[in-house]
Amino acid sequence: MSRRPQLVPWKAAGLVSEQQSSGDEVVRRTGWVFNNEKGDDLTLEEFVATGDAEVGAYLTVFGLRTPDTETQSLVEIGCGIGRMTCAFTREFGAVTACDLDAGFLERCFETVGRFGKVDRLRTSHVADGKTLDLPPSSTDITFSYITFQHCDPDDALELSAEAVRITKPGGRVVLNFRTRTRGDAVLIPMSKVVRGLFRVPKFGNWLSRQRLAARIGWQANRLTPDEIIGPLSAQFSAVELWRNPKSSIGGREAVTHTFEGINSAHYWIIATVR
Numbered sequence: 001m002s003r004r005p006q007l008v009p010w011k012a013a014g015l016v017s018e019q020q021s022s023g024d025e026v027v028r029r030t031g032w033v034f035n036n037e038k039g040d041d042l043t044l045e046e047f048v049a050t051g052d053a054e055v056g057a058y059l060t061v062f063g064l065r066t067p068d069t070e071t072q073s074l075v076e077i078g079c080g081i082g083r084m085t086c087a088f089t090r091e092f093g094a095v096t097a098c099d100l101d102a103g104f105l106e107r108c109f110e111t112v113g114r115f116g117k118v119d120r121l122r123t124s125h126v127a128d129g130k131t132l133d134l135p136p137s138s139t140d141i142t143f144s145y146i147t148f149q150h151c152d153p154d155d156a157l158e159l160s161a162e163a164v165r166i167t168k169p170g171g172r173v174v175l176n177f178r179t180r181t182r183g184d185a186v187l188i189p190m191s192k193v194v195r196g197l198f199r200v201p202k203f204g205n206w207l208s209r210q211r212l213a214a215r216i217g218w219q220a221n222r223l224t225p226d227e228i229i230g231p232l233s234a235q236f237s238a239v240e241l242w243r244n245p246k247s248s249i250g251g252r253e254a255v256t257h258t259f260e261g262i263n264s265a266h267y268w269i270i271a272t273v274r
Contacts, residue, residue: 007100007129008195008198008199008204008205008208008217011100011101011208013030013101013104013209013214014100014101014102014103014104015101015103016029016030016209017030017081017103017104017107018103018106018107022044022110023044023081023107023110023111023114024042024043024044026044026081026107027042027043027044027046027047028040028042044111044114044115045114045115047083048082048083048086048087048111048115050083051082051083051084051085051086051087052086052087054084054145054261055084055087055088055091056087057261058145058174058261059091061242061259061261062174062242062268062270064141064172064174065091069091069092070091070092070093071093072092072093072094072140072141073092073093073094073095073096073138073139073140073141074088074091074092074094074095074096074139074140074141074142074143075095075096075098075124075132075134075139075141075142075143075163075166076088076095076096076097076098076143076144077098077126077132077142077143077144077147077159077163078098078099078100078144078145078146078147078148079097079098079099079104079105079108079123080099080104080107080108081104081107081108081110081111082097082107082108082109082110082111082112082115082116083111084145085097085108085111085112085116085121086111086112086115086116087116088116088143089112089116089117089118089120089121090116090117092120092140092141093120094120094122095120095121095122096121096122096123096124096134096139097112097121097122097123097124098123098124098125098126098132098134099123099125099126100125100126100127100129102125105123105125108121108123109121109123129151129152129155130151130152130154130155130158130159130162131158131162132159132162132163132165132166134166135166136165136166137165137166137167137168137169138166138168139166139167139168139171140167140168140171140172141167141171141172141173141174142163142164142166142167142171142172142173142174142175143173143174143175144159144163144174144175144176145176146176146266147176148160148175148176148177148178148221148223149177149178149218149219149220149221149222150218150219150220151220151221152220152221153220153221153223156177156220156221156223156228157223157227157228157231160173160175160228160232161231161232163175164232164235164236164271164273167273168273169273169274170272170273171272171273172270172271172272172273173269173270173271173273174268174269174270175228175268175269175270176266176267176268177223177225177228177266177267177268177269178219178222178265178266178267179222179224179243179247179249179265179266179267180222181265184219184222187216187219188219188222190216191216191217191218191219191220194207194213194216194217195217195220197213198217224249224251225241225249225250225251225254225267225269226251226252226253228269229251229253229254229269229271230253232271233253234274235273235274236271236272236273236274237272237273237274238255238271238272239251239253239254239255239269239270239271239272240254240255240256240257240268240269240270240271241254241255241256241257241267241268241269241270242256242257242258242259242262242267242268242270243256243257243258243259243262243266243267243268244258244259244260244262244263244264244266245258245259245260246264247262247264247265247267249267251269254269
């Protein structure tokens with residue numbers, strides 16, 4: 001762990017979530033981890049509702065909802081405590097939720113047990129932050145949202161390759177990334193400094209639980225579409241890039257589409273596996 005400081009804030013966040021008495025308490029007390037809000041009036045149900053809305057929009061816009069959806073399988077990379085996982089279990093016949101921290105996976109089961117179809121759920125621990133402990137060609141869709149930007153660049157690229165590896169031929173990978181913005185000229189160097197401080201014994205663990213420090217430390221990479229698609233292009237039969245209409249990001253090997261519901265600092269790569 002000392003050689004991989006980018007993993008520290010996620011381990012700390014998982015530990016904090018384990019220390020709460022319920023999923024509702026996780027949302028109320030540790031909103032800095034999940035949705036930038038906290039307060040006694042917040043509920044896990046409301047938190048899950050935000051995921052329901054996004055899942056519904058993305059499945060429709062990206063053409064992922066079909067008459068066969070309920071018989072298909074989906075792997076979610078970076079499930080957290082299950083904000084979007086609940087909706088996935090209502091849509092797909094089998095869902096595998098993956099996360100770096102085992103504490104998140106336990107909370108994910110709790111959340112889906114209350115607001116999803118827990119009989120359709122299994123979990124998988126991404127212990128090293130870059131390898132999926134799942135068989136090749138074993139899922140119809142591999143999905144990840146607001147996770148890869150928090151990974152070390154090499155880990156993000158490896159996880160992208162892992163997503164392709166576990167997806168069946170004809171299946172699709174649906175991966176979200178963050179593009180570079182003006183503020184990154186300061187934020188990215190600062191994030192490296194903060195992650196370096198996470199290595200400091202005792203102080204680093206405390207720092208990783210502080211809202212501002214954690215949010216800075218989480219911003220670990222900004223990869224271009226070509227950096228992701230290039231090494232994997234031979235394994236794709238079709239590639240789409242989705243972005244906000246106000247964004248100018250593009251990729252040489254992808255057909256570009258726009259959707260106003262995408263954050264202007266984000267983009268999606270949606271590829272069909274050959």
